Amino acid sequence: MAETFVALLRGINVGRAKRIAMADLRALVEGLGHGEVRTLLNSGNVVFKARAGSEAGHGKALSAAIEKQFGFSVAVVVVSAPELGAVIKASPRQAPDPSRYLVAFAPDAATIAKAKPLLQRDWAPDCLALGKRAAYAWCASGIADSKMLLALSRATGDAITARNWATVLKLQEMTR
Numbered sequence: 001m002a003e004t005f006v007a008l009l010r011g012i013n014v015g016r017a018k019r020i021a022m023a024d025l026r027a028l029v030e031g032l033g034h035g036e037v038r039t040l041l042n043s044g045n046v047v048f049k050a051r052a053g054s055e056a057g058h059g060k061a062l063s064a065a066i067e068k069q070f071g072f073s074v075a076v077v078v079v080s081a082p083e084l085g086a087v088i089k090a091s092p093r094q095a096p097d098p099s100r101y102l103v104a105f106a107p108d109a110a111t112i113a114k115a116k117p118l119l120q121r122d123w124a125p126d127c128l129a130l131g132k133r134a135a136y137a138w139c140a141s142g143i144a145d146s147k148m149l150l151a152l153s154r155a156t157g158d159a160i161t162a163r164n165w166a167t168v169l170k171l172q173e174m175t176r
Helices: 022-031 055-069 081-089 109-113 115-121 147-155 165-174
Strands: 004-008 033-040 045-050 074-082 103-104 127-130 134-138 159-163
Touching: 004 055, 004 159, 022 033, 022 045, 022 055, 022 165, 033 165, 045 165, 055 074, 074 081, 081 103, 081 165, 103 147, 103 165, 115 127, 115 147, 115 159, 159 165
Parallel strands: none
Antiparallel strands: 004 045, 004 074, 033 045, 103 134, 103 159, 127 134
């Protein structure tokens, strides 16, 4: 039986570098043997079904295929549909403005653990919480000006990829 996964690509289609058309990305994922491939937005969100394999294995395979086909490296975090549901359920707050509330997905728990020292700092009016494989970031003044987000990215070695709350919920809906 096939399992549903969500692949989250870091840093594509931002500016002029690392451009991938979503039709090309869907074709690439299908070429890896996955079915029911769908994308959301133009920022590297892919929902697909796979008969076998792990989250980490799918992420490595997709990253390698992107580098081979498009000639640049992209970090890919893959979560299963149940894992995505768990991340959403673990959210410590409701998002009054979903565009300012981000979920930063990590490839593993060890990556999130690197951010634990950031919890000792006062980020007000921003707020940071950590889950098992995700960080939850409330950016009160907006994403672009958040020093907390920059610190989170540095602490995790740029291994995380963030999505706003509205996108996370849309991805969950696509997994159903």
